[in-house]
Amino acid sequence: MPKEARPRPKLEGVASAERVLTVLTAFRRGDDALELTELARRTDLVKSTIMRLCISLEKFGLIERLDDGRYRLGVEAARIGSVYQQSFALEERVVPVLERLAAESMETASFYIRRGNQRLCLFRADSPYPLRMNVRPGDMRPMDQSAIAQVLATFGDRTAPQTTPELPLYTSGITDPHVASLAMPVFGAGGRLIGALALSGPSSRLTSEQADLLAPRLRDAAERLSAELGAQT
Template sequence: MGVLAAQTSSGSSLEGVASAGRALILLSAFRKGDEAVSLAELTARTGLVKTTIMRLGISLEEHGYLIRGADGSYRLGAELFRLGSIYQQAFRAEAFVMPALEKLVAETGESASFYVCSDEQRLCLYRVDSPHRLRLHVRQGDKLPMDSSAIAQVLRIFGTPGQSAPKAATKVPIYTGGERDPHVAGMATPVFGPGEGFAGALCLTGPVTRFTREAAKRASPILVNVAADLTRSLGGVLPSR
C-alpha cells in the first residue's frame, strides 16, 4: 500500500508540473498588440486542444492572470501587470550592462560605454575604460551633444519614434572617426529591452590612430555578439530585418 501511495503521489506531481508548463505556454502565447485573443487563435499558437485551454483558463482567471470575455476570447489579467511592476522595481540594468562592457574591454582593448538619450543629449550611463594610457576621458554621467558620431547616430535612428524605415535600412554597427573630436573614433550598435523597445547604444571608443576602420572591422562581430547577449539579458528581442 505504501508503494502504491508513493507511485500515486509521484504521478500527481508529474501531472502538476505538466499542467504548470501548459499554463505558461498559454500565457506566453499572447503577443505585443493583443487585446483579446480567440480560443481558436490560442489553439493555433500553442498547439493545445481547446478543452485544455478552457480548463487552464478557468484556473488562470481565478488567480487574476487571464480574463475571459463574453465572446469566449481571452485577455491578460491585472495580476501579470502587478508582477511586471515588481520585476521592474527589482530589475537593475547595471547588473547586466557592466559585465558586457567589461567583456568588450577585455576582448578589444578599447573603452566601452552604454549611452541613452537625455534632454536632447547623449548620456554616458555606464562605462569601462581601456587599459591603455591613451584613451578618451569620459565619465559615467557625462552628457555630450547629439552630433554626427556613431553613438549619436544610433541613439537618433533607433531611439526616435516613427523611424521604422531608417531603422530597417541602417547597417550596424556604425563607425565614425573624428566626428566630435579629430582624435577620437567610435563604433556603436543598438541594444533592445523588453519586446523590441530600444534600450540604448553600446559602443567602443578609442584614439583614431589605434581604433582605425580596420581595427573596428575586426572588433565589429565582438560588439554585435555582446549587444545581442545584452539584449537577451534585458528581456529584449532583436528586431527582424
C-alpha cells in the same frame, strides 16, 4: 468659495547648494504635500529662506507649490528617480558586458542613453591603454553625427527607420578630431531602445580596419545583452 492663490515671493540672491538639498531631501516616503511650517521643522531653516529656496527648485521642476501654499515634489524629481531605478537595474547586466568588451578589444567600452538633445554616458569600462577616452559616467555629450548619437537618434524614434543602417556604426573625428567610435543599439521588451553599446578610442588606433575586426564582437555583445533585457530575437 475657492481659496485665492497666494502671491509668490520674489527670489533675491542665489541659494547655497547645501540648503537647497536640505529642503529637497526633507521629503519622505509617504509625504503628499508639506506645509511651510513642517518644512521649517524638518530643515531647521527659517520660512523666508525655505520660500526662496523653493523658488529655485520650482524653476527646475523639482518642487511644486500648490495654491494653498503647500509644497510637494515635482515631476523632475520623479524623472530623476526613474533614471536612477533604470540605471540600478541595468548596471548588473551592462557593466560585466562592458568589462568583457574592454578586456577583449583593448578599447574603452561604454553604454549611452539619450537625454533630450544630449547623450549621457551611463556606464563605462576603461581601455587598459594609458591613451584613452576621458569621458566619465554621468558626462553629457551632444547628439551629433557620431556613431553613438546616430544609434540613439535612429533607433530611439518610435517609428522604425526607413532604411536600417549597416551595424555596428563607425565614425571617426566627429565629436573630437582624435576619437573614433563603434556603436550598436541595445533593445528591451517590445523592441524599445534601451541605449547604445559602444567601443571608443583614439582614431589612430581604432581605425576603420580595426573597427571591422571588432564589429562582430560588439554586435554579438549587443544582441546577447538585448536578449537578457527582454528583446525578442
